[in-house]
Amino acid sequence: MSKVSMGELLRDASRRGYAVPCFNAINLDMIRGIIQAAEEERSPVILCHAEIHFKYTPLEQIAPVMVDAMNQAKVPVSILLDHGKSFPAVMKAMHLGFNAIMFDGSEYAYEDNVRRTSEVVKIAKALDVSVEGELGYVTRPKSGGAEGEDDDSITDDTTLYTDPEQASEFVERTGIDALAAAFGTVHGVYLKKPVLDLKRLAQISRTAGVPIVMHGGSGLSDEDFHRSIDQGVAKINYYTGMALKVMDKAKERMIQNEKKLFYHDFMMNVILDFQEDAQGIMRTFRSSGKA
Template sequence: MALYTLREVLEKAEKGKYSVGMFNVLNVEMLRGIIGAAEELRSPVIIALAEVHLPFVDFEDISHLMIKAAKDADVPVVVHFDHGQSFENIVKAIHYGFTSVMIDASMESFDENVRRTKEIVKIAKVLGVSVEAELGHVGGSEGSSETTFAPEDYYTKVEDAKKFVDSTNIDALAVAIGTVHGEYKFTPKLDFKRLEEIKKSVNIPLVLHGGSGLSDDDFKKAIKYGISKINIFTDMSLAAVNSIEELLECKCNKINCEGCFGLNKPDKEKLIEIIVKKVVQEIKEMDKKERKVTYPDIIQASMEGIKEEVKKKMRVFGSVNKA
């Protein structure tokens, strides 16, 4: 099935009153798990590479893998560049074949956000690529457990939403209504009234970042009040780690990760790599006849954990059988 743009997939989602999940990709296992879930449930899907994750992958190599997987899939797939802040990287994503890009200038002034967003729109629209932008700011970081950010400080202002959309000609708007990236250290309280008012003021699909950790009820209400795209990363990462824990019949808190990769507290997206290194070290000390877990077993476990988590989210988002 051909690659789809974000506009194509989200316009259908808006009409059908469901949401399409966007799932970040860091490696082949994540890519296979996400696409596999979408094909099994006949759901459209958005696979994404976030600019913050570029230190962990080769940009060009992972892009080619994502594009090929999308083309080979038998469901609609959008290939999206998430939270692009660098003009150069956003243009590279377009060059590599991404069908959607996000320009995130949300921490800039309103006028600067508009200026930088219009710059990307002017390039992307000529090439048929969709553009997402953010107004207000969703704090935290992808896969991080450090979320001391106070979301109410950066809520999207209703009165600014229409002006921003009209000024930029974007295809989708990411709004800040109380979510954060990464794991929540508090119970999230979403401002659904604000979301409802924003939706009434604009005529494009709305996007919810920081979806991991929300309740099913939160998701369903967000979709009811106008959200057509929901971003997920941390929940997938945790699902992969949990699957590996079960395979190894161990608890991660028994593994001393202090100092790993020069970090005091490792990011969740690195935790899989840390665990694998620890396990491989232990396996080397075992007699070959006693080995019960292999590296391919770990790969398979992480992929299956991701697939099941993605399927769970797709069912909640209402995108099953919408391909």
């Protein structure tokens, strides 16, 4: 199966009532664990690299590894630049073989967001690259550990949520394939119990007419995920939960292991830990068995 356009993956998810998991993969171990999980579960998957993570792994170094993983996979895979904010990052990702771009213009005023997103879509369409845009703002509070600079109190600000009427116009004017919407999710670790505005999500999904993307998938209940999928979410971004869980396991293993510990043994265990967590996510998002 290997390379499939993200637009196609998400349309199938919308039709069949599941969400395609989108994992941030910042090194080879994560990529291997996630692809192994997808093949084991027969799940379509999106591997992504966020511009905010370029400081850990340069795009130029990880792109060829991601492209190879996509081309070799036995299940449908798409690779996405996550939260592309700068024009050079977006152009470079397409040039290096990414077949999907999440262009994040959410920090700009509405008209500016429309203009910048449309510009990206115009180029992407010519190259068969899918584009996800963001309207409204999914917050990134400082204490949540997701490289955020937002004040923690920002998570209460419902004025940042996506406006359903504006969503319809935004999709029409920009030509995006998928819309990242704000309806109560948060990037990083949730500082308090999440409350999702599912009524708004249902409205956005109806007016937007394209698959909806949920950012901030770490810390929601299975019920939250299922209800969101039922209301039109077809792609869920997930990273923080996995990054923490895998490290907790690694810490435990190091404490328990009194013998000599070689890096390669540690590495192979970590790949399996990523795989295990990703498989659980695929079952929760109902993408298992859909490839």
